[in-house]
Amino acid sequence: MENLEMLLMGFSVVLTFQNVMVTMLGAVLGLVVGAMPGIGSLAGVALLLPLTYKFNPTTAIIMLGALYYSNMYGGSFSAILLNIPGDSPAVMTALDGYPMATKRNRPGQALFTSNLSSFIGGFIGMVILTFMGPALAELGLKFGPAEMTSLLLVAMTSIGWLVGESPTKGVILTLVGILLATMGMDTLTGSPRYDFGNMYLLGGIPFIPFVIGAVGFSQVLKLMTERNKKVDVNLTQKLTIKGSMLTLHDVRRLVPPAIRSGFMGTFVGVLPGAGATTGAFLGYAAQKAFKSEKPLGSGAIEGIASCESANNAAAAGSFAPLLALGIPGSGTGAVLLGGLMMWGLNPGPLLFSSNPDFAWGLIASLFLANLLTLFISLGVIPFLIKILTVPVRILIPIITVVCVVGSYSTSNSMYGVIIMFLSGLFGYVLDRNGYGVAPMLLSFVLAPLLESNMRKAFIISNGGLGIFVDKPISAFLLLILLAIVVTPVVKFILRKVGTRKQ
């Protein structure tokens, strides 16, 4: 009950005219940017981050939450109408969304199914977050430096190891992100290090220009090869709000898979490295075990509902470790965490007790953003074709300019633009060679926390490694770490043995 009281207190923080307007603005921007071709949620949140500077910290964080959350809605639009998933969780949505829009000639209903399922999944995720977040934080309070070190190693390794095509490349970028974050000032003694005599580097590499470059500007460079792609719109009817309404029978088909996937997606979202994409895949796979009125893959409402609900629930669920332990579950979560830190907020076990306004305000704003995004996403249906078919050739100079002004505005100096430019080139070259940048962003954000905890643990143990295995929680986490590292290696060996036998 205490949690519900705190949530109501969070609503009292959120429900001011300014905060509601900001949530709405964040929802509209997140939705439009998430729907635009080739941008995606990671670059979308990074590019929109500078817009929060004007607000007080609570309002800024509320806007960030709305931006992040509504971005999750946007990715499915192009999957349904154009068969082009806007982000990776929307891959599964396209399987039934596109056939429902084209073969069954129900594009508006497919969009509404996606929106309503996202709302249901997100709502379930947020209710669970309301109860699980503080409980996880309470568990986190038992964590000393050794446990935190092990936990951070698990989080970083799981994302580096599991996301992307090569575990080695993922971990290399995780380590590069850590080293880049150590430049500037030593976190414990405050003495300068790795600044190479440069006064700008003394302050370290600024996070926002770094992330705008690594995901936003590198995306521009990638989009150059897609400039001449023609977008085919295969719809025979005009999209209207009235024509998108679901029948009672449709709603009856939608609700059970949306509820099932909502629960499943939330728990998947809590795991670092799993996130919305895995949630969507598992939600869809689980639906195969249940009855669907139309076969999955042929435009079944159940198919859209299961994956859309799961991916939004996972996005909500990922807030639990983010707020309670300070550990984001994805690249977008890392950008969000960087944004929270920029406002002096340090997510972690003490957050719920030391900054209840922030923590509960943010959770309440997610509820509000979920509801507002449902209505806004219905309102934008008539304009969706226009948004989705904005030529990439026009988007390229627009995103380039936003990258330049966004990175300049963080420090009011060209240093920000130079960092954005260099990290953009770096991110592009890495991407071309199969190195995804998400692990680097995550480790860049978490490195100071890892370093301070590791050094404290070594100070306590007088340099002994035993501290990491003597403590049961730390030992358990290290076992998980070992499993994460060993599993792909064992799989690789088994695959090799299998091919030799054949």
Place this chain on the structure above:
Amino acid sequence: MQLKKVTSQMVIPVVTAVIAALFIYLGITKYGFWHELRGPLPGFFPTLIGVALLALSFIAFLGSFKEEKTTYPIESWYPALGVIAIMLATLVIGMIPSLALFVILWLKWYEKYSWKTTLIGLAVIMAIVIGAFVMWLGVPFPKGIIYNWIAY
């Protein structure tokens, strides 16, 4: 034995290995690794990470021989040239005129759009820059040498 051509897949682990070596070297020699009484010094953590990075870079380098060569389409670098041009032009005419010039040249000259589309694109971008960043966020964008000559 025929030598394999140098590819970016090989260069990346070499670069990360050099970075790792630099961090290890400075960590040990300049910032310090361990103090008997004070425990880990500022170079301790980067050195440990550097050692791990060095080892993994070596593994990635060996693996890079099996990978196919990556190509870099020439047009992908054009926006990068655009940003360099914006940075240089900012010194002379200021950032906002440089951005406007970039958009006009890009849409009209490179993409060959009509003047109507170019001006609509310019209006959208300027609305974002001036509306959101100048008027709302109050960012003082650099005005360039020419403006400073005229104004002062």
